[in-house]
Amino acid sequence: MDDVQVLGETGPAEPSSNLVQNGNFVGGIEPWWTSGDLSIDTADGACLTINAAGSNPWDVQLGQHNIALQAGASYQLKFAAKSTTPVTLPVRLQQNGEPYTGYFAADPRLNAAWTEFVFNFTSAYSDAASLSFQIGGLGTPTICFNHVSLEMLETGIRVNQASYLPTMSKVASLAHPANEPLSWELHNAADSVVLSGQTTVYGEEAASAEHVHLIDFSSFQTVGEGYYLKVGSEQSYPFAIEDGLYSRLKYDALAYFYHNRSGIAITMPYAGDEQWTRPAGHIGVAPNQGDTAVTCFSGTDNQGQTWPGCDYELDVSKGWYDAGDHGKYVVNSGISVWTLLNQYERAQQRGAESLAQFADGSMNIPENANGVPDLLDEVRWNMEFMLGMQIPPTAPVSKTGMVHHKVHDAQWTGLPMAPHDDPQMRYLYPPSTAATLNLAATAAQCSRIWRGIDEAFADRCLVAAERAWQAALAYPNEIARDIFAGGGGYGDTSLNDEWYWAAAELYITTGSATYREAIEESPYYLKLDVSGGSAMYWGGVASLGSLSLALVPNNLSSADRQTVRAAVIAAADQFIAAQQASGYGIPFDPGAEYPWGSNSSILNNMIVMGLAGDFTGDASYADAISQGMDYLLGRNPLNRSYISGYGSVSLTNPHHRFWAKQINPEYPGTPPGVVAGGPNSSIQDPYAQAELTGCAALKCYVDHIDSWSTNEVTINWNSPLAWVAAYLDDYATGSVQYLPLVTK
Numbered sequence: 001m002d003d004v005q006v007l008g009e010t011g012p013a014e015p016s017s018n019l020v021q022n023g024n025f026v027g028g029i030e031p032w033w034t035s036g037d038l039s040i041d042t043a044d045g046a047c048l049t050i051n052a053a054g055s056n057p058w059d060v061q062l063g064q065h066n067i068a069l070q071a072g073a074s075y076q077l078k079f080a081a082k083s084t085t086p087v088t089l090p091v092r093l094q095q096n097g098e099p100y101t102g103y104f105a106a107d108p109r110l111n112a113a114w115t116e117f118v119f120n121f122t123s124a125y126s127d128a129a130s131l132s133f134q135i136g137g138l139g140t141p142t143i144c145f146n147h148v149s150l151e152m153l154e155t156g157i158r159v160n161q162a163s164y165l166p167t168m169s170k171v172a173s174l175a176h177p178a179n180e181p182l183s184w185e186l187h188n189a190a191d192s193v194v195l196s197g198q199t200t201v202y203g204e205e206a207a208s209a210e211h212v213h214l215i216d217f218s219s220f221q222t223v224g225e226g227y228y229l230k231v232g233s234e235q236s237y238p239f240a241i242e243d244g245l246y247s248r249l250k251y252d253a254l255a256y257f258y259h260n261r262s263g264i265a266i267t268m269p270y271a272g273d274e275q276w277t278r279p280a281g282h283i284g285v286a287p288n289q290g291d292t293a294v295t296c297f298s299g300t301d302n303q304g305q306t307w308p309g310c311d312y313e314l315d316v317s318k319g320w321y322d323a324g325d326h327g328k329y330v331v332n333s334g335i336s337v338w339t340l341l342n343q344y345e346r347a348q349q350r351g352a353e354s355l356a357q358f359a360d361g362s363m364n365i366p367e368n369a370n371g372v373p374d375l376l377d378e379v380r381w382n383m384e385f386m387l388g389m390q391i392p393p394t395a396p397v398s399k400t401g402m403v404h405h406k407v408h409d410a411q412w413t414g415l416p417m418a419p420h421d422d423p424q425m426r427y428l429y430p431p432s433t434a435a436t437l438n439l440a441a442t443a444a445q446c447s448r449i450w451r452g453i454d455e456a457f458a459d460r461c462l463v464a465a466e467r468a469w470q471a472a473l474a475y476p477n478e479i480a481r482d483i484f485a486g487g488g489g490y491g492d493t494s495l496n497d498e499w500y501w502a503a504a505e506l507y508i509t510t511g512s513a514t515y516r517e518a519i520e521e522s523p524y525y526l527k528l529d530v531s532g533g534s535a536m537y538w539g540g541v542a543s544l545g546s547l548s549l550a551l552v553p554n555n556l557s558s559a560d561r562q563t564v565r566a567a568v569i570a571a572a573d574q575f576i577a578a579q580q581a582s583g584y585g586i587p588f589d590p591g592a593e594y595p596w597g598s599n600s601s602i603l604n605n606m607i608v609m610g611l612a613g614d615f616t617g618d619a620s621y622a623d624a625i626s627q628g629m630d631y632l633l634g635r636n637p638l639n640r641s642y643i644s645g646y647g648s649v650s651l652t653n654p655h656h657r658f659w660a661k662q663i664n665p666e667y668p669g670t671p672p673g674v675v676a677g678g679p680n681s682s683i684q685d686p687y688a689q690a691e692l693t694g695c696a697a698l699k700c701y702v703d704h705i706d707s708w709s710t711n712e713v714t715i716n717w718n719s720p721l722a723w724v725a726a727y728l729d730d731y732a733t734g735s736v737q738y739l740p741l742v743t744k
Contacts, residue, residue, distance in 0.1 A: 023148035036060030045146025059136030074153040083110040085141040096130035157236035161634035161647030163245040168626040174213040189226025205583035208637035209696035212583035237648040246729035252673025253722035263317035275668035281419020291317040297427035301483040319385025323714035324655040327408030327487035334438030339719035401471030402431035408487030416660030432480035437498035440468035444505040497542035504545030526564040528571040534601035572612030585627040599678035603720035645672025655708040684709035
């Protein structure tokens with residue numbers, strides 16, 4: 001560019017992500033629109049030759065609708081332009097319809113040389129605005145545009161960008177080098193100062209490589225929208241103070257699972273919007289090969305080992321797509337199913353008021369009028385997939401009762417790819433002891449929950465669980481390894497945790513001495529494994545067994561129930577200690593490195609904190625969970641919400657083959673309530689490796705579809721989000737009922 005003009009207000013710091021789509025006009029001008037008589041050439045940006053000038057600037061336009069603005073937020077509009085004859089160009093950002101309220105206006109002067117224009121401004125409105133370049137009435141020049149971006153400006157004040165709960169702690173973090181306290185102000189939507197104070201200097205935050213201050217405005221409890229914090233010339237993104245955040249989020253988080261169902265068309269009204277509808281995936285309709293009759297992989301794996309295949313086929317057409325790909329994996333299904341069923345079992349212990357939030361008709365799914373709690377309907381869709389992965393007794397093999405580890409494509413599919421367009425062959429991959437024990441655990445949990453709701457299904461689950469246990473005893477060393485193309489490996493060489501979890505669930509359900517002996521012999525008995533700073537993940541599931549023993553009535557003695565609940569409380573206290581030592585209120589301390597899916601570790605820790613609050617009757621645990629959610633909703637070093645649709649700058653471009661609007665506008669964006677994996681110090685994907693060289697641990701994240709190691713989304717990350725959102729909604733709505741310390 002020949003020169004740069006910087007006009008408008010001074011913004012806080014640097015911009016974040018582009019609110020304009022196809023600002024480089026790649027492949028044409030869509031989704032831009034034009035009006036008037038003109039010709040378009042997109043060989044080098046968008047060059048518009050005006051054939052008839054009209055008399056008004058708006059007679060000929062290039063524009064784009066649905067530009068999301070937030071009141072009180074600062075923005076940077078940037079574009080390059082040139083004109084074959086000198087002209088003054090009206091640039092308008094305004095309401096799309098009467099009375100066409102103006103949000104921003106500029107009139108730069110164009111000439112024959114490419115010039116980059118940069119404008120900073122603060123929006124006084126929240127709206128899906130229209131950006132337009134008005135080129136009518138200028139004669140008949142050729143005017144070219146390129147590199148158009150509108151980005152929200154970053155600020156050092158990090159807040160929960162969605163909403164704080166009125167009666168709980170309200171803390172923000174400020175990245176600032178000062179070693180002395182700074183003055184801050186809380187403003188309402190009318191720009192009046194409603195509270196002020198001094199920051200508390202936290203100091204150096206190692207994981208973010210920042211010097212941090214804390215702003216505590218917990219004393220302010222007035223419900224409203226459009227609040228923002230101000231320190232000197234910097235101001236935060238706007239936020240609300242209200243009770244309803246988690247009543248919305250708990251259902252949006254659960255909607256993730258319907259959106260990612262396999263084997264069923266995603267339709268209105270259940271999809272929420274037409275853009276998210278699609279035909280059923282993997283049911284054998286061309287070009288799909290389908291999951292209705294899948295046989296075993298035969299051939300050579302990535303390590304040169306030959307697999308013989310099998311002489312049977314299984315119908316595994318239900319289930320949830322695991323993550324950004326189209327694979328379905330039993331071990332990741334296991335912890336996801338357990339989490340949602342644990343959410344239901346917690347509601348059972350709390351009583352009718354809590355159960356009502358998951359009752360028939362409460363969720364936007366096709367089964368919401370069948371007399372069965374909707375949460376259970378959603379879980380059953382995946383439970384039936386897991387049951388279908390078990391080798392039936394009629395199969396002509398010796399390992400009946402074992403469970404196939406996964407089903408996925410023969411080779412990786414590219415981006416984007418809707419499930420029904422997937423042309424790859426699908427295969428069952430070898431059974432594993434880990435997958436078999438996952439089924440034993442969740443099917444036992446399933447049996448006791450469906451007892452009294454659907455006796456036949458409860459019986460089916462229990463038979464499958466006990467068959468799986470016996471099969472695992474017969475084949476205890478069938479280890480899954482990452483040796484096949486086309487899907488995630490989910491390899492796991494240590495199975496003591498799976499044995500304990502499965503035995504605990506079977507013992508709770510049956511009371512059998514066999515399973516009692518198995519849990520008593522385990523090194524995990526009545527303990528929580530919090531090594532690495534996290535309570536559980538798909539490959540470390542021992543804590544699931546202890547959490548079920550602590551929550552669900554069973555035949556343990558009162559003393560043993562107290563012991564396991566004390567372990568839950570001790571783990572929760574450890575997570576709160578980590579939170580209090582963090583400049584961003586994070587209940588997780590993995591040390592110097594953040595792992596893949598770090599946000600799920602934070603959410604899983606908050607499940608433990610929530611149950612500790614139930615067992616003790618101490619509301620401070622709920623308050624700590626609320627602060628943990630603040631981190632996920634924007635109070636973090638990247639100043640962004642990791643949850644789609646919640647916050648001024650939120651997850652937009654996950655690694656997902658269908659929510660792929662970033663690379664193909666014919667595909668949809670991301671529905672609300674989806675949580676990203678988050679910061680990952682290891683940065684395994686090439687895109688993030690190129691973008692994030694030398695990043696501090698908490699900044700090793702990029703919101704881009706190609707970043708599968710930081711921006712993937714999965715069932716086992718959204719399930720704890722749903723659990724935690726429902727927990728906080730209990731407190732926000734005042735429906736708090738603590739569990740007794742000992743339940744028989």
